[in-house]
Amino acid sequence: MAAAKTARKSGPRRAERKIRAHGEESRERILDAATQIAGERGYDGTSVALVSERSGLPASSIYWHFESKDQLIAAVIERSFHRWLERMHAWVPPREGESQEELFEAAIRRTAAALTEAPDFLRLGLMLALERRPQEATARRMFLQVRERAYKGMVASYEAFFAGALDAADVRALATLTMAAADGLFIAQEVDPAGVDLDDAFQLLAEALLGAAKALSARRDRSRR
């Protein structure tokens, strides 16, 4: 490759597309390219040269917008997360007049939707989460931060569902299990899309969690007596 950079110098002077863009636009172009690539190939697979090629901006321009590759990936994660959050909010109309159980199952379905809505983001994030490198951890930290927020949101909604029945520790345990199962199902489906039906699996998960909640409150009653 070697000369396949930027926009191909073709023929004489190539003052063709020196857009002198509005900055923010270039930044977005870079983030778009990086999001795409990082989703496909992970942190290490996302070379600055590739992002440069795909975004149409020279590598040095990437470094004008981002301090380092690590920070670029962190920005990718941040933006993806915010977009995903927005879509989540748009998706879920507040429903009324439903039973507790129906409400809960709806919440779980929402989680399922969340997974299918942001596969690249989650895949990249989980890969980073599993890594244990000493340095260059900004991107990883960003994902964990963002994940923490999602977890807190889940705990809050569970507290509403199980008010009275479960105490704070139980709710957290249930939320942790939910998140774990969601992550795991995501992976299962990534690995073998044909082998898992996410809708069915989350339906089953909802029932499992309700069963677990019952067991927890029963345990609680027993210990209280």
Place this chain on the structure above:
Amino acid sequence: MAAAKTARKSGPRRAERKIRAHGEESRERILDAATQIAGERGYDGTSVALVSERSGLPASSIYWHFESKDQLIAAVIERSFHRWLERMHAWVPPREGESQEELFEAAIRRTAAALTEAPDFLRLGLMLALERRPQEATARRMFLQVRERAYKGMVASYEAFFAGALDAADVRALATLTMAAADGLFIAQEVDPAGVDLDDAFQLLAEALLGAAKALSARRDRSRR
């Protein structure tokens, strides 16, 4: 990876440690180093130079023992898996005279033990599973193969537990959910060891799965009628 890494190669190797090992021993040394590094840093983070340094053998010797980096990582996974299997067998004495539920919870506890027994193996495997690169897939395939075997084993034991109550599809769904939750809990604990108590979480998972099983068989009864 940029500059100034953790590791330092130091020019022409000093002839310090010419152990002239007996072949198999060198191979093991290389695998040990590679296992350690790959567990920490994933596929891309595992450079041949690093493995060379950590094992004390020159890079060319690694290529004498393994065809390529990809095959090396595949071998790492294979060996880790076999060791893990051995430990699993040694660990779990067949218990008798227990109730169905107790037996089931014991099985789940075994799964929990499996996670804590081979963290590097699982961490690396999950990272590979999440990756989406076209070439160099030997290592990834190896993990998925190994994982498939584990899944089959789980299905087999679930069939024994839920014989009569659930049909094959339900058992598979339950096993899939179990595996997903296990993977997810593993990740949760890797990310924040203090935030998750694996014993408690798997206890809760067992109750959740029993709840799900009940729901499944109820559904089945309903549809049969």
Place this chain on the structure above:
Amino acid sequence: MAAAKTARKSGPRRAERKIRAHGEESRERILDAATQIAGERGYDGTSVALVSERSGLPASSIYWHFESKDQLIAAVIERSFHRWLERMHAWVPPREGESQEELFEAAIRRTAAALTEAPDFLRLGLMLALERRPQEATARRMFLQVRERAYKGMVASYEAFFAGALDAADVRALATLTMAAADGLFIAQEVDPAGVDLDDAFQLLAEALLGAAKALSARRDRSRR
């Protein structure tokens, strides 16, 4: 310079410090930063980006004030030299009623003071003087010019001291030796501040030079006979 340097540029500059300074002030800020950095790291070590960061002004502003990096460094040298000259004049009150020898030693002490007064200037200048690169020689030329002036001044005052005793060539030889020793002592003290006492060393230098002067005039007498 490789990666991960001391300094960090941080993407699109935050608009924090838009002082809208009055031109001359910005120029001074840039010169201050460049003086500091060039004193520490030499010509090549003084990157425009570093100067930008340390001065708080964007790199493009540096190019508004200076034609090129080379001219910037030349300006650094020029300004440093003038400041140093000023301080020198302020420092040295003309003394009267002293013996020849006392006057000479006072002159040498002045030279010593000159060194300690402008270490960055001298350090950078000597570094430039030692370099041998063809292009970008403005800064270097500027230093040598300035140095020539200092040398001429020294020759003039030596001519006064040794009027009658030495001829022009001898005086120049003595001045050359003085300057060389001063440069060398400066380096010695930069390299190991604890190892050299500049006052003592210059005291000794004064005595050495007087000895040399005596030898020179003796030689001259001999050759005249």
Place this chain on the structure above:
Amino acid sequence: MAAAKTARKSGPRRAERKIRAHGEESRERILDAATQIAGERGYDGTSVALVSERSGLPASSIYWHFESKDQLIAAVIERSFHRWLERMHAWVPPREGESQEELFEAAIRRTAAALTEAPDFLRLGLMLALERRPQEATARRMFLQVRERAYKGMVASYEAFFAGALDAADVRALATLTMAAADGLFIAQEVDPAGVDLDDAFQLLAEALLGAAKALSARRDRSRR
């Protein structure tokens, strides 16, 4: 330039000169090239690419022989110093039947010879000595170390010359001054080869030092009384 690497790929396969050299030979080739370049252009001017080009070995091979550019330059300094030391020893036949003063002047002449014998080495070393970079200081340290050895040697021979007349501190002061003057004269001659006659200057320096020695021992007598 870009493609002007290694040995020019000309025409078809270029298996022409894959010397598979004896290692040590390649190392020397690299050091030769680096010595030449560093002498001309200093530390920063010595790019790995240039050394690669001049030595005929690819850049990556340079990194097989040396850990980093910094260590390469350090090795350059070390080798240059040792070669210089050898030449110094060869140069100076032990003379007998001369007066103290003649012996001393001979020693100084030896120092002069030393300068003209290793100009590149000294120039590079002094440049490094003047720098104040935080990192990458191996080369600099190496020069200072080597310089220290030269200083010790000088002190030892001065102790022989001035045994009885001067005490240890005085000898050190004299040696420091000698070295400083030598460095300074070297610089003066680098800057303006026509302006300095090294032989004359060192002759004068010898007389100056003898004068200084006399002054020192007179001072000592005075203070002893």
Place this chain on the structure above:
DNA sequence: AATGAATGAGGATTCATTCAT
């Protein structure tokens, strides 16, 4: 049963400089 030496391709990042606004 190894290994010293080499290598081309590519890695991230910094360089001095430009120019439209």
Place this chain on the structure above:
DNA sequence: AATGAATGAATCCTCATTCAT
């Protein structure tokens, strides 16, 4: 009187791999 954005060339260095010995 500036500056945000960009850029091509160069920086040091690491990569997986090869091959003669």
